[in-house]
Amino acid sequence: MEHIALWVAAFLTLGIYSFLYKDNPWYKLCEAIFVGISAGYWFVTLFWDNIYGKFWLGVFPDTTTNATGEIVYVSTPDYWLIVGAVLGFLMLLRLVPKIGWISRWPLAFIVGATAGFYLINYFSSNVMAQVQDTIMPLFGVGYNASVYDIIGNVVIAVGTFTGLIYFFFSKEHKGAFGGAARVGIFFLMITFGAAFGYTVMSRMSLLIGRMDFIFGDWLGLIG
Amino acid sequence: MVIRSNEQHLRWSVLVIHLVLFSLVLFSSVSGAESDSITAIPALAPPTNVSAIDKPNDGGGSISIRWGLSQDDYDGGLVSGYKVLRATDSNGIMSSFTEIGDATAGQAEYVDGNVSDDSSYYYQVVAFAQIESNGAAHDLIAKSAITGQVQSSAQWFDWQRINVFVGVLILCALIIFYIRQAQSGKELFIRKIAGLEAIDEAVGRATEMGKKIFYIPGTQDMDNVQTIAGVTILGRVAELSAQYETWLEVPVARSLVLVTAKEIVKEAYSKVGRPDAFNEDQVHYLTDDQFGYAAGIDGMVVREKPATIFFMGAFYAESLILAETGNSIGAIQIAGTGMPSQLPFFVAACDYTLIGEELFAASAYLSREPKLLGSLKGQDMGKALILIALIVGILLETFGIWTFSDLFGVID
Numbered sequence: 001m002e003h004i005a006l007w008v009a010a011f012l013t014l015g016i017y018s019f020l021y022k023d024n025p026w027y028k029l030c031e032a033i034f035v036g037i038s039a040g041y042w043f044v045t046l047f048w049d050n051i052y053g054k055f056w057l058g059v060f061p062d063t064t065t066n067a068t069g070e071i072v073y074v075s076t077p078d079y080w081l082i083v084g085a086v087l088g089f090l091m092l093l094r095l096v097p098k099i100g101w102i103s104r105w106p107l108a109f110i111v112g113a114t115a116g117f118y119l120i121n122y123f124s125s126n127v128m129a130q131v132q133d134t135i136m137p138l139f140g141v142g143y144n145a146s147v148y149d150i151i152g153n154v155v156i157a158v159g160t161f162t163g164l165i166y167f168f169f170s171k172e173h174k175g176a177f178g179g180a181a182r183v184g185i186f187f188l189m190i191t192f193g194a195a196f197g198y199t200v201m202s203r204m205s206l207l208i209g210r211m212d213f214i215f216g217d218w219l220g221l222i223g
Numbered sequence: 224m225v226i227r228s229n230e231q232h233l234r235w236s237v238l239v240i241h242l243v244l245f246s247l248v249l250f251s252s253v254s255g256a257e258s259d260s261i262t263a264i265p266a267l268a269p270p271t272n273v274s275a276i277d278k279p280n281d282g283g284g285s286i287s288i289r290w291g292l293s294q295d296d297y298d299g300g301l302v303s304g305y306k307v308l309r310a311t312d313s314n315g316i317m318s319s320f321t322e323i324g325d326a327t328a329g330q331a332e333y334v335d336g337n338v339s340d341d342s343s344y345y346y347q348v349v350a351f352a353q354i355e356s357n358g359a360a361h362d363l364i365a366k367s368a369i370t371g372q373v374q375s376s377a378q379w380f381d382w383q384r385i386n387v388f389v390g391v392l393i394l395c396a397l398i399i400f401y402i403r404q405a406q407s408g409k410e411l412f413i414r415k416i417a418g419l420e421a422i423d424e425a426v427g428r429a430t431e432m433g434k435k436i437f438y439i440p441g442t443q444d445m446d447n448v449q450t451i452a453g454v455t456i457l458g459r460v461a462e463l464s465a466q467y468e469t470w471l472e473v474p475v476a477r478s479l480v481l482v483t484a485k486e487i488v489k490e491a492y493s494k495v496g497r498p499d500a501f502n503e504d505q506v507h508y509l510t511d512d513q514f515g516y517a518a519g520i521d522g523m524v525v526r527e528k529p530a531t532i533f534f535m536g537a538f539y540a541e542s543l544i545l546a547e548t549g550n551s552i553g554a555i556q557i558a559g560t561g562m563p564s565q566l567p568f569f570v571a572a573c574d575y576t577l578i579g580e581e582l583f584a585a586s587a588y589l590s591r592e593p594k595l596l597g598s599l600k601g602q603d604m605g606k607a608l609i610l611i612a613l614i615v616g617i618l619l620e621t622f623g624i625w626t627f628s629d630l631f632g633v634i635d
Contacts, residue, residue, distance in 0.1 A: 016518065023525045035519040038512030046511070076339065094482065107445075107483060114446045122448075123394070124387050124633045131609055132631035135616030137623070157617055164610055167580040169413050169588075170603040188578065189570075196567035203540070 010218040013210055055081050134160045159187040264356050267301060268294035269365035275346045275373040278334060280384075283377030285336040286344060290367060292331055293350040301352040301363070302328045309335065312343035312372055320347055338375050346370045383634040393608070398601030405597035413599065418557055418575035419588050422460060425531040425555045430467040434530035436460065438473045439520060439545065441536020441560070442513050445479040448583070449561045453536030454483050455586040456559070460533060461491035465500055473506040474523065476516040481508050517541035521548045534558040534573070535582065538565045546572035559585065 015030030058081045061073040087106035094103035134157060139150045165177065166184035173181040216222045271291035278285040288307055296302035304327050308320035326333050338344060348367045353360055405411050429436045438460055440453040457473065464471040473488065475481045485506045492501040509519040524532070525548065532549040534542070534556065542558075542565040549556045550572045558569035559577030569576045577585060587595035616627035 019521065019525075023522065028522065031518045031522045034512075034515045035510050038515035039508075039510035042511035076341070091479075091482065103482065104486065107479070107486070110445055110479065111451060111483070115448065115451065118446075118448055119391065120387065123391055124384070127609065128387060128390060128631045128633045131612060131616075132628045132633075134613055135620060135628035135631070137620040138617060139621065157613070161610060161613055164606050164613075168603055168606055169416075169580075169584050170411065170600050172412070172414050191563075192567035192570055195564055196571065199564055199567070203543075 006218055010214060013214060017210075055085055059085075130160070158183070163187055264354065264361050264363070265301070267350055267352055267363040267365035270305060270348045270350050270367040273346065273348050273367040273370050275344070275370040277373065277375045280378055280381040283340045283375050284338060285334055286338050286346075286373055286375050288333045288335060288346050288348065288370070290331055290348045292329070293365060295352065296328050296350065300328070301354065302350050303352050304328050304350075305330070305333075306349045306351060307333045307335070308347045308349060310345045310347075310369075312345065317345055320345075340375050340377065343372045343374045345372060386630060387633060394601070394605045397604045398598050401600040401604070402594055402597030405593035405600070411593075411596045411600050413584070413588055413596065416577070416581050416584065416588055418559060418577040418581065419585050421555075421557055421575045422456075422533075422589070423463060425533075425557055426460065426463040426467060426469060428555055429464075429530035430469045432530040435470045435472055435527055436464055437520075437524065437529040437532045437549075437554075438471060439532065439534045439536070440473065440475060440480055440484060441534070441538050442476045442516055442541060443537035444477045445483055447537045449537035450477075450480060452561075452582045452585065453559070454480065454487055456533070456535050456582075456589065457484060458487045458491045459589040461488040462495050465492040465495045465497040468497075468500065471505055472523075472527075472529070474509050474516075474520055475506065476509060476511055476513075478508065481506060513539060513541055514544075517544045520545055524548050524552060524554070528552050529554055532556045534560070534569065535577075535585075536560065538562055538569075543568035543572065549573075 012030050012033065015026045016034070018024055018030075019027045058078045061075045061077055063071050064074050066072050087109060090106045091103050094100040136153055136156075137145075138153045138157065139145060145153070162180045162184035164184070166173075166181040166188065168177075168181070171177060212222070270293050273288065273290040275286055275288045278287040290305070293300075293302050293305075304325055306322050307324045307326065309323045310318045310320045312318075323335055323337070324333055333348075335344075335346075347369050350365045350367075352363045354363060355361075401411070426436060438457055440457060441447075441450055443450050445451065461471055463469075471488065473484050475484055485503070488506055489498070489501050492498050509516050521544065524545075529549075529552075532554045534545060535558070538545075538560050539562065542560070542562075546556060546558065546569055556573040557575045557577075558573040559582035560566060560569060561579045561582055563579070566576065566578060570578075584599055587599040612627075612631075619625045619627045
């Protein structure tokens with residue numbers, strides 16, 4: 001059985017890679033299998049994780065017998081989950097054309113609640129924490145730093161300052177302000193360049209993983 | 224003969240006496256040596272002042288236990304660590320203690336995060352040590368007193384994050400102020416954003432070529448602000464494609480995005496007076512799987528060869544696969560994402576890229592609605608305050624006047 005699975009995996013891997021040459025029936029077959037199976041897999045996973053695992057077991061937890069022989073829940077039932085279930089049900093009402101408009105309510109709730117919830121998280125991590133890390137002594141009084149530290153501190157401070165100016169939308173990027181914004185975009189592009197190289201390297205490791213499968217696990221040419 | 228026999232007896236007796244004396248001396252010296260090497264096993268001092276309190280500034284479900292270190296807990300001291308024991312209270316009867324965790328020597332606090340707000344608990348801390356004595360290992364323990372009854376509860380407000388609250392209040396006040404200004408008719412300026420200026424041109428190009436427009440709203444769900452920003456821009460693109468009668472196709476990876484995108488496209492078609500042109504199949508689901516989604520879109524792109532492709536939302540490793548495929552068929556591509564690790568790929572493979580904040584500014588930029596414009600201006604003022612804080616803070620810390628950065632510390 002394992003042998004068949006190995007051949008199927010190799011057939012599908014090569015089929016997906018055949019796209020590098022051009023679109024072809026082999027790729028189309030693999031693509032259809034990939035999309036279809038993954039959609040089905042995610043449906044089943046989400047059902048068991050969310051509807052059963054989180055909602056059903058959350059509202060109706062398993063029971064056990066305690067030391068006194070009494071039947072008790074293994075965890076406290078969380079009835080707030082019913083609110084989520086009702087919202088989910090309302091979402092399904094879009095399948096009934098006459099009352100389909102009701103599905104906008106849970107949608108509005110999700111979008112609004114998400115925006116509010118993440119406002120605090122993003123403000124903490126993307127504003128407060130970053131400002132705290134950027135504010136640092138560049139050099140001098142009571143600060144024992146090497147020349148490299150000082151250069152690093154200045155680069156961070158200037159990069160953050162000019163980067164923020166680039167993302168200032170209510171003022172035209174002209175004159176000194178425009179110059180600072182230009183420095184900001186230079187910083188961004190240098191960062192992107194470094195990130196590009198770093199990510200390409202990690203993608204290479206993915207490719208090496210598949211090649212290892214083809215030439216090692218499947219063909220047995222490498223140990 | 225009798226005399227000789229007596230002499231022999233005497234000799235034997237003397238010999239025996241000597242042997243007995245020698246043995247006694249030898250035994251006494253050995254036992255004396257033994258008694259010298261036996262060391263008394265020391266007693267271990269217990270932890271002192273053990274207290275258990277409901278952990279402050281949390282959502283309940285945790286109790287903080289603190290204690291004074293054992294007198295034997297010092298650098299090179301006997302104590303190896305502490306065990307924390309817990310008992311529950313059932314109708315005034317204390318259950319037996321069970322170990323719930325441990326702490327290393329020198330540590331004087333433990334947070335029990337596995338408690339129920341509905342139950343009461345007692346705690347005891349045990350110092351433990353292992354010593355070698357007389358060739359054998361000995362485990363020593365010293366129990367503290369038992370704490371009073373304690374129960375966890377949730378707090379309404381986390382006072383440790385008051386700075387976040389003040390920051391959000393200032394930002395909200397700025398946004399409301401500028402929304403009011405915009406609504407009162409004051410003209411609010413927004414600089415040109417090249418990627419957004421190009422949207423009209425990109426839709427027009429697809430119309431001229433008689434080809435489709437693909438709109439990819441990313442692989443994340445509606446609980447991601449980038450997806451929300453992405454579907455907001457979709458509204459504008461859908462309006463233009465309805466006006467120009469150009470087929471807009473929106474393959475999505477999440478069921479909630481499917482519902483939202485359908486609503487937005489449908490509304491956009493109605494807004495420009497073309498509800499009849501809307502087709503339910505324009506917005507369709509592929510799969511939740513990241514690479515399954517990428518494989519599906521790649522196939523569609525090479526077969527249907529759209530003239531224009533938009534990538535607006537949150538993307539991960541599929542970004543370059545998608546953008547490169549679109550680039551290979553010569554489509555005009557406009558991307559926008561807030562994922563720093565994916566932006567380089569979009570910058571390299573697309574014609575225009577909205578970088579981070581530009582994606583979030585897009586809805587205000589495209590609609591020119593006073594509410595959104597005011598909100599954008601308010602955020603800009605927030606950034607201005609941050610710029611001032613950076614300058615002031617760096618100067619204060621450089622000259623050693625005040626650790627200004629402490630104001631921005633957030634305790635999780």
